[in-house]
Amino acid sequence: MAAIRTYTAVCESSGRWWAIRVPEVDGVFSQARRLDRVEYMARDAIALMLEVPPNSFRVMVRPELGQKLDEAVDRARKARSQADRAQRDAAEARTVATTKLLALGLSMREAGQILGLSHQRVAQIAAAAKQPEGEAAGASRSPEDHSRTGRPAEPATYPPAAARRRSASRVAER
DSSP states (O other): OOOOOEEEEEEEEETTEEEEEOTTSTTOEEEESSGGGHHHHHHHHHHHHHTOOTTSSEEEEEEEOOHHHHHHHHHHHHHHHHHHHHHHHHHHHHHHHHHHHHHTTOOHHHHHHHHTOOHHHHHHHHHHHHSOTTOOTTTTOOHHHHHHHTOOSSGGGSOOHHHHHHHHHHHHHO
16 A cells, blocks of 8 residues: 655745645745635646645645744744643642542542542542543443533433523513
8 A cells, every 4th residue: 555645844934824845845935814714726737737635635734924933933833732731640640630530539629629620529539530541531431420410411301402592582572
C-alpha cells in the first residue's frame, strides 16, 4: 500500500486575503479569503496541477506571519501544551489524594475541606476513580444512581423543546 503524500500549503496574509504557495509542486499558487479556506483552495490547485483526485493526498496548512509573530505563536502553543500537561497531572494527583483520604475513613466533606474542593466534587472524583477504565461516564449507572442524583435514567424523559418553550412562556405571562 502506497503512503499518502502530504503537501504543505504555505500561506501569508496579504491584505484581506491569504496568498498560498505549495513548495513541493512548482507553479501551484492560489489565494483564499479566510484562513479556514486555505486547505480547500490548496487542495483544489494541487489536484488540478497534478491531475489527481483531491482526496488522494493530505494538505498541511502552515501560516507564515513573520518571525516575531511566529515565535510568539510557538511560545503560546508550548505554554498551552505545558498547561494541559499540568492540568492532567493535577487531576491525577487530586484523584489519588481523594482516594487515600476516603480510604482513611474521612467523610467527603472533610476530604473536600482538606483538598479545597466541595464535597460534591469529592463524590464525583471518588465515583470516577471506582469506574473501570474505558467505561463511559454515566453509561453503567443504574436507575437507583440516577434517582439519587436527581437526573432521569433516560434523557428522552425530558419534555420536547417546544413543550419547554410553551411552559416558559406561560411562566413569563404570569
